[in-house]
Every structure is written in C-alpha cells, then in structure tokens.
Amino acid sequence: MLVLRGASYRYAGYAKPAVHDIDLTLADGEIVGLVGANEAGKSTICLVASGLAPASIGGGLTGSLTIDGEPMAGRPVHELAARVAVGFQDPATQRSGIAATVFEEVALGPMNLGLPAAETIARAREALGLLRIGDLAERDPSRLSGGQGQLVAIASLLAMRPRHVVLDEPTAQLDPEGTRLVAEALRSLAGTGTALLVAEQKTDLLDTLCGRVMVVSDGRIVADGPTAEVLGDERLEGWGVEPPSRVRLARLVQARGLDPALVEAGA
Amino acid sequence: MSGAATRPIGREPAIRVRGLVHVFPEGTRALDGVDLDIATGEAVAIVGQNGSGKSTLVRHLNGLLRPTEGTVEVLGEPADRLRVAALAARVGLVFQDPDRQIFARRVRPEVAFGPSNLGIRGKDLDAAVDEALAAVGLSDQAGANPYDLGYSRRKLLSIASVLAMRTPIVVLDEPTTGQDLRGIARVQAIVASLAADGRTVIAISHDMRFVAETFGRVVVMRAGRVVLEGTPAAAFGEPAWPVLTSTYLEPPLAARAGARLGLGATPTESAFVEALAAGRS
Amino acid sequence: MGPLAIIAIVLACAAVAGVAGRLVKVSALFTLPIAISVVLVSVFTRAGTTVLFTIGPFDATLEGVEFAAQTVVRLFAISTAISLFGMTTDPRAFVLDLERRGLSPRFAFVAAATVEAVPAMAARAATIAAAQRSRGLDTEGSVLARARGFLPLIVPVVLSSLTEVEERSLALEVRAFGRPGRRHLLWAPGDRSWERILRWGLAVVLALLVVARVAGIVPGTA
Numbered sequence A: 001m002l003v004l005r006g007a008s009y010r011y012a013g014y015a016k017p018a019v020h021d022i023d024l025t026l027a028d029g030e031i032v033g034l035v036g037a038n039e040a041g042k043s044t045i046c047l048v049a050s051g052l053a054p055a056s057i058g059g060g061l062t063g064s065l066t067i068d069g070e071p072m073a074g075r076p077v078h079e080l081a082a083r084v085a086v087g088f089q090d091p092a093t094q095r096s097g098i099a100a101t102v103f104e105e106v107a108l109g110p111m112n113l114g115l116p117a118a119e120t121i122a123r124a125r126e127a128l129g130l131l132r133i134g135d136l137a138e139r140d141p142s143r144l145s146g147g148q149g150q151l152v153a154i155a156s157l158l159a160m161r162p163r164h165v166v167l168d169e170p171t172a173q174l175d176p177e178g179t180r181l182v183a184e185a186l187r188s189l190a191g192t193g194t195a196l197l198v199a200e201q202k203t204d205l206l207d208t209l210c211g212r213v214m215v216v217s218d219g220r221i222v223a224d225g226p227t228a229e230v231l232g233d234e235r236l237e238g239w240g241v242e243p244p245s246r247v248r249l250a251r252l253v254q255a256r257g258l259d260p261a262l263v264e265a266g267a
Numbered sequence B: 001m002s003g004a005a006t007r008p009i010g011r012e013p014a015i016r017v018r019g020l021v022h023v024f025p026e027g028t029r030a031l032d033g034v035d036l037d038i039a040t041g042e043a044v045a046i047v048g049q050n051g052s053g054k055s056t057l058v059r060h061l062n063g064l065l066r067p068t069e070g071t072v073e074v075l076g077e078p079a080d081r082l083r084v085a086a087l088a089a090r091v092g093l094v095f096q097d098p099d100r101q102i103f104a105r106r107v108r109p110e111v112a113f114g115p116s117n118l119g120i121r122g123k124d125l126d127a128a129v130d131e132a133l134a135a136v137g138l139s140d141q142a143g144a145n146p147y148d149l150g151y152s153r154r155k156l157l158s159i160a161s162v163l164a165m166r167t168p169i170v171v172l173d174e175p176t177t178g179q180d181l182r183g184i185a186r187v188q189a190i191v192a193s194l195a196a197d198g199r200t201v202i203a204i205s206h207d208m209r210f211v212a213e214t215f216g217r218v219v220v221m222r223a224g225r226v227v228l229e230g231t232p233a234a235a236f237g238e239p240a241w242p243v244l245t246s247t248y249l250e251p252p253l254a255a256r257a258g259a260r261l262g263l264g265a266t267p268t269e270s271a272f273v274e275a276l277a278a279g280r281s
Numbered sequence C: 001m002g003p004l005a006i007i008a009i010v011l012a013c014a015a016v017a018g019v020a021g022r023l024v025k026v027s028a029l030f031t032l033p034i035a036i037s038v039v040l041v042s043v044f045t046r047a048g049t050t051v052l053f054t055i056g057p058f059d060a061t062l063e064g065v066e067f068a069a070q071t072v073v074r075l076f077a078i079s080t081a082i083s084l085f086g087m088t089t090d091p092r093a094f095v096l097d098l099e100r101r102g103l104s105p106r107f108a109f110v111a112a113a114t115v116e117a118v119p120a121m122a123a124r125a126a127t128i129a130a131a132q133r134s135r136g137l138d139t140e141g142s143v144l145a146r147a148r149g150f151l152p153l154i155v156p157v158v159l160s161s162l163t164e165v166e167e168r169s170l171a172l173e174v175r176a177f178g179r180p181g182r183r184h185l186l187w188a189p190g191d192r193s194w195e196r197i198l199r200w201g202l203a204v205v206l207a208l209l210v211v212a213r214v215a216g217i218v219p220g221t222a
Helices: A042-049 A077-081 A102-112 A117-130 A146-158 A176-191 A203-209 A227-231 A245-255 A261-266 B002-006 B054-061 B107-117 B122-136 B151-163 B181-196 B208-214 B232-236 B238-246 B253-260 B269-280 C002-017 C020-045 C062-088 C091-100 C105-134 C143-148 C150-173 C193-215
Strands: A002-010 A019-026 A031-035 A060-067 A084-087 A164-168 A195-199 A212-217 A220-226 B013-023 B029-039 B043-047 B069-074 B091-094 B169-173 B200-204 B217-222 B225-230 C051-055 C058-061
Touching: A002 A042, A019 A042, A019 A195, A019 A220, A031 A042, A031 A176, A031 A203, A042 A060, A042 A084, A042 A164, A042 A195, A077 A084, A077 C150, A084 A146, A102 A117, A102 A146, A117 A146, A117 A176, A146 A164, A146 A176, A176 A195, A176 A203, A203 A227, A203 A245, A212 A227, A220 A227, A245 A261, A245 B253, A245 B269, A261 B253, B013 B054, B013 B200, B029 B054, B029 B200, B029 B225, B043 B054, B043 B181, B043 B208, B054 B069, B054 B091, B054 B169, B054 B200, B091 B151, B091 C105, B107 B122, B107 B151, B122 B151, B122 B181, B151 B169, B151 B181, B169 B181, B181 B200, B181 B208, B208 B232, B208 B253, B217 B232, B217 B238, B225 B232, B225 B238, B232 B238, B253 B269, C002 C020, C002 C062, C020 C058, C020 C062, C051 C062, C058 C062, C091 C105, C105 C150, C143 C150
Parallel strands: A031 A195, A031 A212, A084 A164, A164 A195, B043 B200, B043 B217, B091 B169, B169 B200
Antiparallel strands: A002 A019, A002 A060, A212 A220, B013 B029, B013 B069, B217 B225, C051 C058
C-alpha cells in the first residue's frame, strides 16, 4: 500500500508549491484514476507519489510518502524504483537507447539492480508475458508502433517487480488501438495485485478501467471517490475535466426531458 | 482571386488529389493510390491508425513531400510547380508537437514569424497576430515566454502561429492531443470560425467524438488508402462499422447508442437527443 | 616502409571484412584536409639541398617532398586503422565489453547513447525543418533567406534535445540506473581463443617495438 499524507511539493526554484495537501492511498490491486485540467498538478502528483520528486528532481516536499508502512523520505531513487515505478507519456523518451532488442530493454532494470543474470532473464520474460508481448522480444525497440512502444516501456518497469505503478498519461500519444492495448494490459496487471495510479485526460477510458477516481484542481484534490460518482459529478466540467461520453449524453437526454437510462440501454 | 466571389462557396475545389502514391526512400509505401477532393470551405477530418498514411498525405498538400506517383492540386494549381515557401501562403500546416517549432522568446514574435515570412508587414502583420492570438485565447499572453506556458497553451500557440498566416487552407495534425476540456472546446471553436469564414479546414484526429461533433466530412484511411469517406452520419452509421472495426476505430457513443436503440444514424450528441425525442413523442 | 606495411595489413583485413571500399573513402576524407596543408607547408618551406622546382619565392626541395610523402602516408595509416576499428566494431558490444572490464556503466551509457542519439536527433531536426518550412521559412532560396532561418531551426532542436535528455534520464533512473555497484551483464561479446591469443600477441609486439625504438635498435624516421 502506497500512502501520501498531507503532501505539498514545491519545484526547485519556485516560491510556491505546485500541489498542496495531497492525501492519496493506493491499495494492492486497485486502479485509481487521476484527472484534472492541464497544469492542475496531475504530473506533479505522479512525481511525488513515485518519490522522484524530490529524490531525483530536488525541490521541497512536506508531508510524507510511505510504502507498506515504511517512510520513503531520504531514500535514493534506485531503492524507490523497486517499490514504485513511474511511466510517462512518450514511449520514445522512455527507451534507454542502448538496447538492441526489446528483451534487452526490459532486462535493463533488473540488471541495474545487480541481480544475477538468471534472475534478470526470468524477470524480463515474466514482464513480457504479463503484457502478452513475448513475441516482440527480439524486435528493435526503436522500430515499434506507439502502442507497442508504450507496452515495452511498461514491461520495463514491471521487470523491477514494483508493487505500485504510477503512469502519467500513458495513452496520450497513442491511437485508439494503442490505447486499447495499454488499457487491457493495465487491467491484467491489476489482476496480479499491483496497485496502479493512472493520470489521464481520456475519461471514457478511466470510466471502464478504474474503481476509484481523484480530481485535482489548482494543485489540490477536490474529489476522491468511486468512479461513477466522481465522473458523474456536476462540478467536473468546472474543474476543466471532460465528463465521459456516457455521462454527457445522459445529461443531454435528461435536459430534453427524457429518461437518461435510455443511454445506458443503448451503450 | 476575382473569380472566387462569383462562384458559390463550397463548389471550388481547394484540394484535388489523384492517384497519389508515396514511397519513402527506405521502401515503405506510405500512400498507395489516394484520390481525394476537398471543396473550398469544407471542414474535413482524416482518421485512421498511426501509420495509415494520414500525416504523409497532408504533407503533400504544402509540398513538404512530393508524390512518387499521382498529382496534387491546391486551389486549382499543381502543387509540384510551387516551392514550399510559396505553398505556405495557401496551405497552413500545424504540426502535432508544438515543441518542434517554437523558437522565439516571446509569444508575439513567435506568431509573427509565419506571416512575416509571407511578406506581411506593418499594420497588417499586427492585425494578423492580434486576430490569431484572440482566436486561440492567448491575447493576454503576448509578452510571455512560450516555454513558461503549459503544453496545451503551447499547442494553441502553435495553432495561432499558423492562423496568423491567413492561409485559405488550414491543416491541423492531431490538434486535440494532450488538450483538456477547455483546449478541445477552443479547437472546436477555431474550426467552426474558420469554416464560417469560408476557409477550408482539414484535421487529423484520433478522437471520434471531436470528429463527429466538429467536421462535415470524415475520411477514413487504412494502409495508405482511403477506405471510407462521407458525412459523420455515413462514416459512423451502422453500415460502416465493419470498415471502422477493421482499422480499430470505434464510432462515438451517440452513434453506437442511436443504432442500438434503432434511431438510425445519430453521429452527434444533439442528433441522438433529437432522434430520441422524435421517437418518444 | 613501416606505414605502408600497416596500410597493407589494414586494407587486407578490411577486404576480409568486406569494407575495403568504404574504408579507403572514409580514410581519404579524414586525411585530405591535413594532407593538403602538410604538403603545402613542407614541400615549399622545408630546407634542403636538392631543389626540384621553384614557384615564386619558394623552392621545392627533394627533402621537402620526401617529408610530405612520409607524413601523408603516416596519416593515412593512422586513419585507416581507426576507421577499420569503427567500421567493424558494434558500438554496443564494445561498450558492453568495456563495462565488463570494469568501466563505469554511466560512462558506458554516455558512450553508447551518444552513438544511438545521432539518428534520433537527425529525425527530430527533419521534423523541425518541415514545421518551419510550413510557416513559410525559405530553405530553398538565397543564402540571405537561409541565414534568416538559422534560429528557428536550431532553437527547437536544442530545446527539444534538452527536454528529451531530461525525460530520458528520469526514465532511466526509475529503472535503478543510478544504483552504484557492479551489474551482472547478460551478454558477453563472443571472444574466441584465437582472438584472445591475437590480442595478447599484438600487445606484446607493440611493447617490443616500443622497447626496441627506445633502445635505438629500430631507427626512427625523422
């Protein structure tokens, strides 16, 4: 379980914190969605929850990050990495650039942990298997589609066997097919007990993927609850978040004096 | 130019593509025989998987790429007779990633770069820049450093820097990627106002709801060919679903729900609501 | 005599590796600029007794021509040897092997990533050029027009490279790249016994030559 308590974070060189008083709990096997307008603080929360802020990028953090009861303050990034992994939106910049094959790319993390070669190989195989991309193992990682590239990036994180995975807009640069591939992979990953925090603009995707959704606005968490409740909240558009198609359509139907349940019937 | 006023808007071809084939030097056949007509004043969305040839196609419209086979005509003139710098006055192309073009240290000179390359000077230049900044909602950021703006505003800035060129044809490559609710609404308003001015808008997008709600025509590409085209009602209607599925596209919810409820083609949310209301009364 | 023998050996190896043609071209390109200046300087300014011909105030001497020829041949020998190494060695395997021999993984990464970054950088530069040409930047016109396009092309290349480096280093760190200590590498480059013998043999020959030269057994070519 990953827990942020009263976390406020200020980037190095800035006077004011980018996010304030963040409380976040990520339980095993849970997929939590994080939505908010651009610049509201989604990416910052991802960096704080993964410990990269401040461990890697500096800045000032008040409040605490604990994982499975242990405080993470002051730990080096490579120690954090084995507990919580973080992925970003661009598959190209997440590639190491030094691996000739997908397998080598995925094996890089466990190898960096100093594990014996046999263990590294086993973990890389397992990670590829989890995302069902074993058939990409011998491919050149720089010559994959966006969706495949993102799956390889996620597999590279999974090979570290983290219990918690934070993803910052993992489908932003993908086409609908790539988005579907990543969503499927995340579902099966949560099935193994891994906890996931997914920041996304695509509320239609979160609507079917997450059990819980949090909304960030102006650097603060303004809503946190079951998916249907939060994504159906009247205030969502005011926070700069597009409601899922289902919700929008039901509202339009209701505004016309018709039964919104008809939308569910058609969906 | 004088002929434009006498002919009815919407009849004059803005873009005419015939048998367009493009083979990249390493051998990839990115376009495999595309025929496409786009009339002046039309708002057309091009959809399809990554790698289906959408970006390759639009790069032929302003001469960045030249056909391996086939022809491209822009406003009645063969594109291969014009240099990119000359075509830029007719076709404004906004690239997907704003960070691949922003270079100025202030928003205003960034937006002025395109129009001044086209020889627009003085008051005309000021007016073009003001108008473009207003269109994307960045008027009060004119003195800001572009890199102090967040991604979505940088993206709107890159759109403004092409709008300021006042080209009769505007092409947007994935304008809603990385945009939130307000950004998407802003892009929708830009497309609508360009179309209202009689300018031609072509956009590449993966967001089917945005496409259905915003554009008059949808062109579906797969493996370098146009496999389907028509109004949103036709492109997202039930008969077209097998073609859409073959290229991993899903019609917007309004279209799917309308078909399942037997309401016919309801590509937009308002069409769905109206059809539902008509069915119940 | 020495440099010619080296060139012959290197070319023979290159022929076996199937890169002889490219090797000669690349080495010639490397050698040419220095060779031209060496020839000009040494042919006409080197003092000597046998004057071959005179151009203006300069006398070309036999000694000068000899020296120039010797220098050019040496330069060519050096550049063929270096080019042969570059053309026949997979940079990734080389870096991996250096790490296996105790070089820090960070240094190895910088070396490998630099090699790998070139095509990515070229692709990015091409997109940037396309975006700016779409905004009417004339890259096909006069020199003046093209000079005007310098900043719009170079600024995005530099800035986007910096962002990419930043993102990439974060992505690497979360894969424990910064962890100190040795890693157990999965692959060792193939190293057959005759390759090892050859390598050690060459090292011994090199050491012997250095000793011989210092002791004055082999005459230096000055």
